[in-house]
Amino acid sequence: xxxxxxxxxxxxxxxxxxxxxxxxxxxxxxxxxxxxxxxxxxxxxxxxxxxxxxxxxxxxxxxxxxxxxxxxxxxxxxxxxxxxxxxxxxxxxxxxxxxxxxxxxxxxxxxxxxxxxxxxxxxxxxxxxxxxxxxxxxxxxxxxxxxxxxxxxxxxxxxxxxxxxxxxxxxxxxxxxxxxxxxxxxxxxxxxxxxxxxxxxxxxxxxxxxxxxxxxxxxxxxxxxxxxx
Amino acid sequence: xxxxxxxxxxxxxxxxxxxxxxxxxxxxxxxxxxxxxxxxxxxxxxxxxxxxxxxxxxxxxxxxxxxxxxxxxxxxxxxxxxxxxxxxxxxxxxxxxxxxxxxxxxxxxxxxxxxxxxxxxxxxxxxxxxxxxxxxxxxxxxxxxxxxxxxxxxxxxxxxxxxxxxxxxxxxxxxxxxxxxxxxxxxxxxxxxxxxxxxxxxxxxxxxxxxxxxxxxxxxxxxxxxxxx
DNA sequence: TCGCGGAATATTGTGCACAATCTTTTGCTC
DNA sequence: GAGCAAAAGATTGTGCACAATATTCCGCGA
Numbered sequence: 001x002x003x004x005x006x007x008x009x010x011x012x013x014x015x016x017x018x019x020x021x022x023x024x025x026x027x028x029x030x031x032x033x034x035x036x037x038x039x040x041x042x043x044x045x046x047x048x049x050x051x052x053x054x055x056x057x058x059x060x061x062x063x064x065x066x067x068x069x070x071x072x073x074x075x076x077x078x079x080x081x082x083x084x085x086x087x088x089x090x091x092x093x094x095x096x097x098x099x100x101x102x103x104x105x106x107x108x109x110x111x112x113x114x115x116x117x118x119x120x121x122x123x124x125x126x127x128x129x130x131x132x133x134x135x136x137x138x139x140x141x142x143x144x145x146x147x148x149x150x151x152x153x154x155x156x157x158x159x160x161x162x163x164x165x166x167x168x169x170x171x172x173x174x175x176x177x178x179x180x181x182x183x184x185x186x187x188x189x190x191x192x193x194x195x196x197x198x199x200x201x202x203x204x205x206x207x208x209x210x211x212x213x214x215x216x217x218x219x220x221x222x223x224x225x226x227x228x229x
Numbered sequence: 230x231x232x233x234x235x236x237x238x239x240x241x242x243x244x245x246x247x248x249x250x251x252x253x254x255x256x257x258x259x260x261x262x263x264x265x266x267x268x269x270x271x272x273x274x275x276x277x278x279x280x281x282x283x284x285x286x287x288x289x290x291x292x293x294x295x296x297x298x299x300x301x302x303x304x305x306x307x308x309x310x311x312x313x314x315x316x317x318x319x320x321x322x323x324x325x326x327x328x329x330x331x332x333x334x335x336x337x338x339x340x341x342x343x344x345x346x347x348x349x350x351x352x353x354x355x356x357x358x359x360x361x362x363x364x365x366x367x368x369x370x371x372x373x374x375x376x377x378x379x380x381x382x383x384x385x386x387x388x389x390x391x392x393x394x395x396x397x398x399x400x401x402x403x404x405x406x407x408x409x410x411x412x413x414x415x416x417x418x419x420x421x422x423x424x425x426x427x428x429x430x431x432x433x434x435x436x437x438x439x440x441x442x443x444x445x446x447x448x449x450x451x452x453x454x455x456x457x458x
Numbered sequence: 459t460c461g462c463g464g465a466a467t468a469t470t471g472t473g474c475a476c477a478a479t480c481t482t483t484t485g486c487t488c
Numbered sequence: 489g490a491g492c493a494a495a496a497g498a499t500t501g502t503g504c505a506c507a508a509t510a511t512t513c514c515g516c517g518a
Binding site for chain 2: 501502503508509510511
Binding site: 265266276280294296297 | 470471
């Protein structure tokens with residue numbers, strides 16, 4: 001329980017990555033308070049590292065820091081949500097174009113595997129896993145696009161999309177997304193660049209249409225439960 | 230000279246913005262060492278704020294931090310440079326599309342003003358100001374696109390482009406850029422969305438073509454001179 | 459003169475303690 | 489019981505001092 005036993009991951013990158021993943025996977029819901037003390041206890045790293053991680057997440061609009069009050073998982077409003085989808089449309093048009101143009105077999109294989117896993121989860125009723133993999137599909141595309149910059153942005157935008165979905169009561173177009181993903185793979189395989197880009201834009205537009213206006217559920221999570229292995 | 234006299238801009242946002250602007254305007258060249266002590270002296274804020282600003286710039290790939298050695302203005306390599314232009318192509322296709330689709334008179338007016346100022350600077354031989362305004366043109370577009378997310382990314386990518394241009398010996402296609410900018414304005418004014426997007430992609434591609442391979446000039450700048458008003 | 463080792467210096471990294479601020483509770487008055 | 493004020497508690501913000509590490513300088517020997 002004391003300091004010297006822990007691995008002491010430097011400068012809180014560990015905390016940052018865990019929080020980012022937890023937000024993406026919807027284990028951390030919008031509005032959840034992130035106390036420095038709790039994170040220090042949970043991760044066993046110095047308080048400074050925790051503060052740095054929270055500061056970075058705040059810059060990335062994934063948490064909101066209220067001065068002298070603490071950090072909370074961000075709760076995007078409707079305007080921010082629209083911006084998120086608009087930005088995803090532009091950026092993911094770029095990532096899918098890069099893949100379709102090269103018709104990269106490795107990327108296509110990774111995409112197919114993701115689609116298959118998602119279908120399995122969806123069939124067996126693991127909705128949360130299916131949603132996670134559905135976001136992961138876009139991450140796979142981004143990571144194979146050959147652009148680290150765009151990939152990083154997609155990472156953040158997918159995480160923020162998780163917040164939006166957790167906040168705005170989605171209309172579960174899961175099967176529909178699946179079809180879009182399949183068509184995207186197909187377009188990329190045959191090098192149909194224009195079609196792939198158009199499909200991606202339509203897909204994100206539909207994703208946006210599936211989340212209705214404000215219906216916020218304020219929750220408080222136990223951090224030790226969220227990060228339990 | 231003591232603490233309580235200064236405005237004490239909190240948490241180093243001031244340092245961050247000044248450094249970002251200095252990099253964008255090419256007053257800080259790649260490789261320049263940024264000592265915490267110098268920045269503390271220059272800006273008169275606490276060391277912690279300076280460290281936070283440098284950390285953020287490092288996350289954004291605008292500076293490189295070597296552990297226990299200090300922070301240096303980033304020097305992108307050829308691969309990173311290509312990524313920067315690829316990302317700009319995707320993101321700025323989104324910003325210009327948003328403007329062309331709305332044919333926003335306010336945005337078009339701002340773009341025209343920028344082009345005019347750039348032409349004036351170019352005519353009077355103020356090359357550095359012309360380059361700065363040329364980057365500013367893209368910022369104007371981004372800020373009027375209605376997407377804060379994309380605008381922020383353009384901010385960072387324009388800054389990194391300044392680093393690339395300062396590092397890779399550009400072939401001064403300034404007049405050419407000017408023509409592209411003029412055509413962009415024209416396309417937006419008439420709502421020619423497809424043409425505007427194509428023009429922007431071609432423009433960035435040409436921008437990329439105008440910087441040749443590696444030819445690095447290591448410089449050391451005096452910070453007090455760089456930030457002198 | 460060149461190479462090498464060690465001390466001196468400079469710079470960044472971090473723990474600690476306290477200050478500042480906000481929230482909650484308690485107690486007093488009407 | 490309601491309302492308000494002050495104190496107690498909790499949480500974040502920050503200055504300070506020292507530790508860890510890298511760089512430079514100097515002296516010594518071949």
